[in-house]
Amino acid sequence: MSELKKEIHKRRTFAIISHPDAGKTTLTEKLLLFGGAIHVAGAVKSNKIKKSATSDWMEIEKQRGISVATSVMGFEYNDHKINILDTPGHQDFAEDTYRTLTAVDSVIIVVDSAKGVEAQTRKLMEVCRMRHTPVMIFLNKMDRDGKDPFELLDELEDELKINVCPLSWPIDSGQRFKGVYNIFEKRLDLYTPSKQTITESVGLKDINSPDLEKYIGGSLASKLRGDIELIEEVYPHLDIDTYLKGEVAPVFFGSALNNFGVKELLDCFIQIAPYPRPVEAIERVVNPEEETFSGFIFKIHANMDPNHRSCIAFVKICSGKFERNVNYKHVRLNRMLKFSSPTAFMAQKKETVDEAYAGDIVGLPDTGNFKIGDTLTAGENLHFKGLPSFSPEMFKYIENADPMKSKQLQKGIDQLMDEGVAQLFTNQFNGRKIIGTVGQLQFEVIEYRLLHEYGAQCRWEPISLFKACWIESDNADQLADFKKRKSQYMAKDKDGRDVFLADSNYVLMMAQQDFKDIKFHFTSEF
Known part of the structure; x- marks a missing residue:
């Protein structure tokens, strides 16, 4: 062996x-x-x-x-x-x-x-x-x-x-x-x-x-x-x-x-219990015992150490062996990156690792290169699947409560959204930012972390929405017509995809009936 x-x-x-x-x-x-x-x-x-x-x-x-x-x-x-x-x-x-x-x-x-x-x-x-x-x-x-x-x-x-x-x-x-x-x-x-x-x-x-x-x-x-x-x-x-x-x-x-x-x-x-299993990528099935390294980012955590504004991206290694200071390909950016201080965790205590194997989880210092779902490989173009964002169920407008700190607020929102804490939608009609979450407690966590980690104050304003759904269509005319009719309820997510903000279940059902060629998705992975 x-x-x-x-x-x-x-x-x-x-x-x-x-x-x-x-x-x-x-x-x-x-x-x-x-x-x-x-x-x-x-x-x-x-x-x-x-x-x-x-x-x-x-x-x-x-x-x-x-x-x-x-x-x-x-x-x-x-x-x-x-x-x-x-x-x-x-x-x-x-x-x-x-x-x-x-x-x-x-x-x-x-x-x-x-x-x-x-x-x-x-x-x-x-x-x-x-x-x-x-x-x-x-x-x-x-x-x-x-x-x-x-x-x-x-x-x-x-x-x-x-x-x-x-x-x-x-x-x-x-x-x-x-x-x-x-x-x-x-x-x-x-x-x-x-x-x-x-x-x-x-x-x-x-x-x-x-x-x-x-x-x-x-x-x-x-x-x-x-x-x-x-x-x-x-x-x-x-x-x-x-x-x-x-x-x-x-x-x-x-x-x-x-x-x-x-x-x-x-x-x-x-x-x-099983040792690491083969993982499905869009291109092929990746076997953990392959010689070459591959892995995906399943979580990003900002500010593990409040004294340093650092983000850490958690990588699940899917195959081969990961080594420190070796160049790996960031598939989405099509760039080679090397990591001088990858870490292994013991809750907050972390130590630098020289090598890790399939099944291990390694933290990589992130200066804004990573999003959830990104793939790292030894050079092959692979995309691992199965990391969805779900359609949020609670929405609020987020507003800046301290005009002197708008840059800090912007940076804080961007980092927390990349971390997958909640989802950000920008209303195309009035340009206002809407935060969507799965639960009430997340709004408190966002407000607390913006204040304590970025020195930014936000205030929430109510908005009455039922669901956010991602839309796509092969029928360009129908899509354009839909966006025009629903212009007040159209938004973009942080990756620039079209999102329809339905304000009631009835409105959503009617839209699905009237616009047969438009697909409405309730997770962002499609």
């Missing part, structure tokens, strides 16, 4: 997704603890301890206690290189999460065992299904009273439309939670509530052994035996191929806050 192949097979790149408050950031932190990447788990929510979670580092995240930007972290564990992308759970930032899912090979979904599957989790699962991404599920908060485990499995199957295969099984829950039986490794893991410790585990190859009673008592032992028998009859045995096709999801139970069940999840994950 070549050196390149060996490195690529060691890589596991995955995203952790869930509804807000299911415990995603806590789980990320515990995984980092096992990787030796951090040495103490900061209590995520407690304000007494001013250590906020390792993966939340933007000022506004620390104030709100939620994740608003995807963060990237890498660590080594058992001779594997693991890259985690911790995504925002809050639905106002769903677009960032959708884009992140294009850069990972598999996903871990965290579900709160008391609340079950929530709306946001359902939506994210749809994106995984569209892309056939393999999924594992971690049922969190078993140390709190929650739903019956069998009921939870039914709910996962109904709501997420995927078959499940439990690989561990809880012994009671809430106050009486005793631990789990690890079906995957045939052993008993006993629970002791503590933030830092790893649990004691007992190798029990045979669940019918009388030793079981010694550990958990008679009534729980017979219930556990009954449950396991039922599981073996009802649920499929773990078949790695069906998991890799995204058809069956292995399920683990545990408590991320108390570091219970996390190691089992991680141990199983590195054994069965």
Whole structure:
């Protein structure tokens, strides 16, 4: 096996997704603890301890206690290189999460065992299904009273439309939670509530052994035996191929806050999760084991370090090996660029890397060369697909509140829009700028960041719109006629494409009926 192949097979790149408050950031932190990447788990929510979670580092995240930007972290564990992308759970930032899912090979979904599957989790699962991404599920908060485990499995199957295969099984829950039986490794893991410790585990190859009673008592032992028998009859045995096709999801139970069940999840994950997969480009399918480098930008983050006005573009490496100070082709600009200080991340701590392999995520300092979806290659013209912008649902005019700072405001808006925080439309009728977002919280984030990172003040003015849709047509006369009739509602996006701003569902439906030759698109990728 070549050196390149060996490195690529060691890589596991995955995203952790869930509804807000299911415990995603806590789980990320515990995984980092096992990787030796951090040495103490900061209590995520407690304000007494001013250590906020390792993966939340933007000022506004620390104030709100939620994740608003995807963060990237890498660590080594058992001779594997693991890259985690911790995504925002809050639905106002769903677009960032959708884009992140294009850069990972598999996903871990965290579900709160008391609340079950929530709306946001359902939506994210749809994106995984569209892309056939393999999924594992971690049922969190078993140390709190929650739903019956069998009921939870039914709910996962109904709501997420995927078959499940439990690989561990809880012994009671809430106050009486005793631990789990690890079906995957045939052993008993006993629970002791503590933030830092790893649990004691007992190798029990045979669940019918009388030793079981010694550990958990008679009534729980017979219930556990009954449950396991039922599981073996009802649920499929773990078949790695069906998991890799995204058809069956292995399920683990545990408590991320108390570091219970996390190691089992991680141990199983590195054994069965996929190493980097082939990626589809418009021209051809790119195989990760190719010698030549290729990758795409799936995220841009301005001001990771507030003292330096710097942007960082996150590149997912799709094939080959990336090296520092080597010339690579920026396909859209048709220019060769070389990078003297590419970085790898551990949340905010970043270090310069000399080389990285397919599956890794590297940060490149960006002086305005990159947009989301750009491709870098060793010279070939490739365009990776599948990085959409969705049609926004909330709109406001953005106005300058401080005439002395119009340049700063312009620069701030441009950078934040390139980052994909929101979308900018310029009304062709009156030249006013309109910001479109997926959720209300994004307006607050934009205002906060413009003020704190660019020293610019903006003010919002209401505008009543229903949807923005991109339009195109082969019938030039009809397109011109449409633009003339709807001139007050025509805008351009930041790439200069035509956008129709419909002010109601009725208007949009009538337009689609009256102008048969015009295509109305609700994502920008067409």
